Amino acid sequence: MAVIFERTKGLLDVPTHYCPGCTHGVIHRLVAESLEELGVLDRATGVAPVGCSVLAYDYFSCDMHEAAHGRAPAVATGIKRAIPDSIVFTYQGDGDLAAIGTAEIVHAAARGERITTIFVNNCIYGMTGGQMAPTTLPGQVTETSPYGRDVNTAGHPIRVAEMISTLDGAVYVERVSVDSVPNILKAKKAIKKAFEIQMQGLGFTLIEVLSTCPTNWGLAPVEALKWLRENMIPYYPLGVKKDATTGEVK
Amino acid sequence: MAEKILMKGNEAIGEAAIHAGCQCFFGYPITPQTEVAAYMARKMPKIGRVFLQAESEVAAINMVYGAAGSGVRVLTSSSSPGISLKAEGISYIAGAELPCVIINIVRGGPGLGGIQPAQSDYLQATKGCGHGDYKMVVFAPASVQEMVDLVQEGFDVADMYRTPVMVMGDGMLGQMMEPVEFKERQGRQLPSKDWATTGLRGKREKHNVINSLFLKPEELEEHNRKLQAKYREIENNEVKYEMYNCEGEVDIVIAAYGITSRICKNAVKMLEKEGIKVGLIRPITLWPFPSKAFEEMCGKTKHGFISVELSEGQMIEDVALAVNGRAPIHFYGRSGGMVPTPAEIANKIKAIVGGAK
Amino acid sequence: MAHQEIIFAGFGGQGILSMGKFLAYAGLDEGLNVSWFPSYGPEMRGGTSNCSVIIDEDPIGSPLVVDASTVVVMNRPSLDKFESHVVPGGLLIIDSDLVNREPERTDIDIIKIPAQTAAEEVGSKKIANMVLLGALVERTKIVPMEALLHALKAHGKEQFYELNKKALEKGAEYARK
Numbered sequence: 001m002a003v004i005f006e007r008t009k010g011l012l013d014v015p016t017h018y019c020p021g022c023t024h025g026v027i028h029r030l031v032a033e034s035l036e037e038l039g040v041l042d043r044a045t046g047v048a049p050v051g052c053s054v055l056a057y058d059y060f061s062c063d064m065h066e067a068a069h070g071r072a073p074a075v076a077t078g079i080k081r082a083i084p085d086s087i088v089f090t091y092q093g094d095g096d097l098a099a100i101g102t103a104e105i106v107h108a109a110a111r112g113e114r115i116t117t118i119f120v121n122n123c124i125y126g127m128t129g130g131q132m133a134p135t136t137l138p139g140q141v142t143e144t145s146p147y148g149r150d151v152n153t154a155g156h157p158i159r160v161a162e163m164i165s166t167l168d169g170a171v172y173v174e175r176v177s178v179d180s181v182p183n184i185l186k187a188k189k190a191i192k193k194a195f196e197i198q199m200q201g202l203g204f205t206l207i208e209v210l211s212t213c214p215t216n217w218g219l220a221p222v223e224a225l226k227w228l229r230e231n232m233i234p235y236y237p238l239g240v241k242k243d244a245t246t247g248e249v250k
Numbered sequence: 251m252a253e254k255i256l257m258k259g260n261e262a263i264g265e266a267a268i269h270a271g272c273q274c275f276f277g278y279p280i281t282p283q284t285e286v287a288a289y290m291a292r293k294m295p296k297i298g299r300v301f302l303q304a305e306s307e308v309a310a311i312n313m314v315y316g317a318a319g320s321g322v323r324v325l326t327s328s329s330s331p332g333i334s335l336k337a338e339g340i341s342y343i344a345g346a347e348l349p350c351v352i353i354n355i356v357r358g359g360p361g362l363g364g365i366q367p368a369q370s371d372y373l374q375a376t377k378g379c380g381h382g383d384y385k386m387v388v389f390a391p392a393s394v395q396e397m398v399d400l401v402q403e404g405f406d407v408a409d410m411y412r413t414p415v416m417v418m419g420d421g422m423l424g425q426m427m428e429p430v431e432f433k434e435r436q437g438r439q440l441p442s443k444d445w446a447t448t449g450l451r452g453k454r455e456k457h458n459v460i461n462s463l464f465l466k467p468e469e470l471e472e473h474n475r476k477l478q479a480k481y482r483e484i485e486n487n488e489v490k491y492e493m494y495n496c497e498g499e500v501d502i503v504i505a506a507y508g509i510t511s512r513i514c515k516n517a518v519k520m521l522e523k524e525g526i527k528v529g530l531i532r533p534i535t536l537w538p539f540p541s542k543a544f545e546e547m548c549g550k551t552k553h554g555f556i557s558v559e560l561s562e563g564q565m566i567e568d569v570a571l572a573v574n575g576r577a578p579i580h581f582y583g584r585s586g587g588m589v590p591t592p593a594e595i596a597n598k599i600k601a602i603v604g605g606a607k
Numbered sequence: 608m609a610h611q612e613i614i615f616a617g618f619g620g621q622g623i624l625s626m627g628k629f630l631a632y633a634g635l636d637e638g639l640n641v642s643w644f645p646s647y648g649p650e651m652r653g654g655t656s657n658c659s660v661i662i663d664e665d666p667i668g669s670p671l672v673v674d675a676s677t678v679v680v681m682n683r684p685s686l687d688k689f690e691s692h693v694v695p696g697g698l699l700i701i702d703s704d705l706v707n708r709e710p711e712r713t714d715i716d717i718i719k720i721p722a723q724t725a726a727e728e729v730g731s732k733k734i735a736n737m738v739l740l741g742a743l744v745e746r747t748k749i750v751p752m753e754a755l756l757h758a759l760k761a762h763g764k765e766q767f768y769e770l771n772k773k774a775l776e777k778g779a780e781y782a783r784k
Contacts, residue, residue, distance in 0.1 A: 012457075043449035045320070057459045063447035065319050066461040068342050071312035074304065078316020079447060081300045082274055082324070086449050104312070107305035256631055256643065281648055365648040426670040427628070427643040429635050509669065516668035589671055 008032040010041055012061050021214040021221025023178045024053055031118055032060060034192040044087040045079050047072040051093035052126040070101025073108035076115045087198060089116040095125045098134040098158050112169030112203035116194045119160055122211040123232060130216030134158045137235055161208040165242035171203035173241040177210040177233060179225045197245060210236060254429040259394045259419060260285035262430050263353055266401035268293060269432055273322035274300040276313035278332060281365045282421040283355035286327040307332040311339030318348035319460035321446025323405050327353035330371050331362060340414055341380030345462030349408035351401065352416045355424035358586045366587020367421035369508060372564035375416055376537040383474050385481045386414040387488060388536040390507040394428035402435055407488060409440045411480055422509045484538055491540035496529035501603045502553040503529040505569045507536060514558050516592035526603055544572035553603050554578035558595055561585055609639055609664045611749045612672040616657035616689050617681025622736035627658040632758035633750040634662035642670035655684055662749055677747060679739050681705055698746060700739050718742055720781045726774055734774040741778025
């Protein structure tokens with residue numbers, strides 16, 4: 001009998017702690033499948049962040065390194081420089097990458113570190129229970145923006161993919177979403193391409209993945225997907241922001 | 251025998267690390283240690299090793315964390331304000347039980363402080379540095395040659411116990427030139443790094459995880475107990491110190507480390523001529539502290555001990571713990587980059603022991 | 608007993624640090640304990656430069672010289688700053704081309720050398736530092752002149768060796784006067 005579907009070898013056969021309807025699980029799977037299909041699971045090391053995906057090291061089957069909050073790109077730099085033929089990725093949320101870890105991500109990209117960053121943007125701090133993130137949308141209500149994010153006092157959201165794409169060391173930057181099957185397929189393609197570019201040693205790659213947080217948004221999973229589509233995608237447009245492998249910059 | 255050459259302390263650190271097989275250096279410029287980074291920038295690429303100037307001390311120590319986790323020998327270097335920034339990363343490195351060597355060429359503090367020599371990071375270095383129940387081994391060389399020897403020894407101790415090791419000098423040791431030689435070393439038998447995140451590479455079934463997170467209290471306590479057991483082992487095996495002029499009965503015993511101990515030795519000689527016999531205990535490991543040496547001298551000193559420091563009374567706390575009320579303890583310190591003369595120290599001691607006899 | 612604590616001071620670019628280094632190397636070659644310690648930090652960029660050199664048969668304590676057996680100054684601010692650091696009976700060597708005042712001390716040995724002029728006679732103003740170093744070694748005998756020449760040959764730029772040697776000899780002549 002032909003096998004038409006099976007678990008990816010990139011993930012361990014363990015239950016995750018993620019909330020029902022959270023899209024971290026989907027994104028984990030896309031990363032794991034890409035590593036497996038490219039045949040690099042055996043020489044991959046992932047760097048887990050601080051945030052909801054802090055326990056990612058318990059889920060991926062490759063070697064894993066837990067970083068301090070925001071420092072994943074620096075840790076990944078250390079690993080990649082120590083063992084250059086490793087395939088190294090960071091998996092970071094919006095607070096980790098775009099607030100406390102801004103310096104580390106910008107400089108890893110500027111240096112063109114041969115690593116891949118999976119940036120999961122869900123507009124909120126999930127693990128600490130729903131506080132305002134650097135990517136929280138204007139007017140969005142969170143625990144620390146209870147009257148809606150007021151850009152006059154709390155500042156504006158950061159479009160990470162666009163910002164990183166301005167750096168010469170970044171060779172491939174794309175924003176994708178996991179709100180629908182077609183978008184999940186596109187996300188997979190982008191993540192896999194990023195790893196392929198890393199394997200070719202061309203430079204820094206970042207895939208920003210728009211993701212949901214039903215629990216902290218206070219929405220049912222399906223409503224959360226709808227909220228992402230209607231609110232996040234207009235502010236954070238999907239697509240390739242930079243592809244230096246073809247000379248394409250958008 | 252290797253030829254003696256004149257070398258700046260900071261450059262000698264770099265060369266010693268290279269001799270010890272250091273594969274990666276990550277750092278950030280700060281006076282008075284910048285020559286370490288500059289030396290590594292010149293040398294490392296030429297021998298196929300890694301030099302990287304990080305965007306901050308925070309990033310540098312986390313690069314160290316990554317590289318150490320990958321199983322290579324790795325060095326970072328900084329000075330006092332930079333070490334404060336690295337404290338977070340050092341705590342993670344200790345928690346995740348990774349080996350690395352950290353250089354602190356101490357300058358005056360607090361805050362931005364100054365750039366002249368000081369020893370005012372003693373408590374920071376020996377009592378943990380960052381958050382949590384951990385220790386790091388702290389070496390305090392007193393010469394450029396000893397800096398070379400202890401940097402190399404530091405890599406071995408780090409690998410042996412999977413622990414961060416700090417080599418703590420000061421602006422004077424970093425900037426001065428003295429003759430050094432790079433001797434053939436008798437290396438230790440070291441455990442293999444089968445825990446490293448090298449990728450599975452077909453050699454392992456189970457993935458390696460470098461981590462300091464233990465969400466279950468029972469597990470974290472168990473981890474802490476394991477760390478503490480390791481620290482007891484280090485205390486039993488790795489204490490280093492020098493006892494100078496401590497034979498027989500003495501009038502007083504100086505406790506001094508690093509550059510200060512050299513100045514104190516000159517004071518000891520001055521006082522000898524005046525008939526005052528002064529012993530000197532020089533801790534070479536600040537942690538683990540050589541408490542036994544102090545216990546040994548408790549019954550042999552008429553006027554107790556004096557801690558002489560380039561700080562306002564830091565090591566004196568460990569001296570007091572070691573002496574445990576059995577003898578009086580005095581203090582003489584300068585700070586902010588001020589360095590005492592031997593005469594100054596001798597005068598203080600004369601005031602304690604009651605002048606020339 | 609061989610024991611000398613020396614301060615070299617002047618402007619950055621006059622070769623203050625390198626004269627200290629050559630002397631330290633000569634001491635090392637003679638089997639003595641040596642240390643060399645520079646001023647460092649912002650004052651390096653402020654224009655003044657100094658270093659401490661200690662040569663001793665015994666182990667050296669602090670490498671920072673406070674009570675100097677010899678002070679060599681190549682500008683006025685250095686004389687102002689370090690004249691008081693010479694121990695009674697010690698030696699003060701002054702580049703009189705660049706220092707426009709007389710020293711105040713009467714309890715020390717003083718050698719005034721128009722080092723810029725002397726160096727130019729030999730070939731280049733750039734080696735005025737070597738003229739002063741030659742005088743220092745000749746007067747103090749802290750190391751044999753041969754040891755200093757050897758240090759210059761081993762650690763200096765080869766193309767300047769002959770010139771430096773002449774400058775040292777010129778300085779030594781002043782010290783003999």
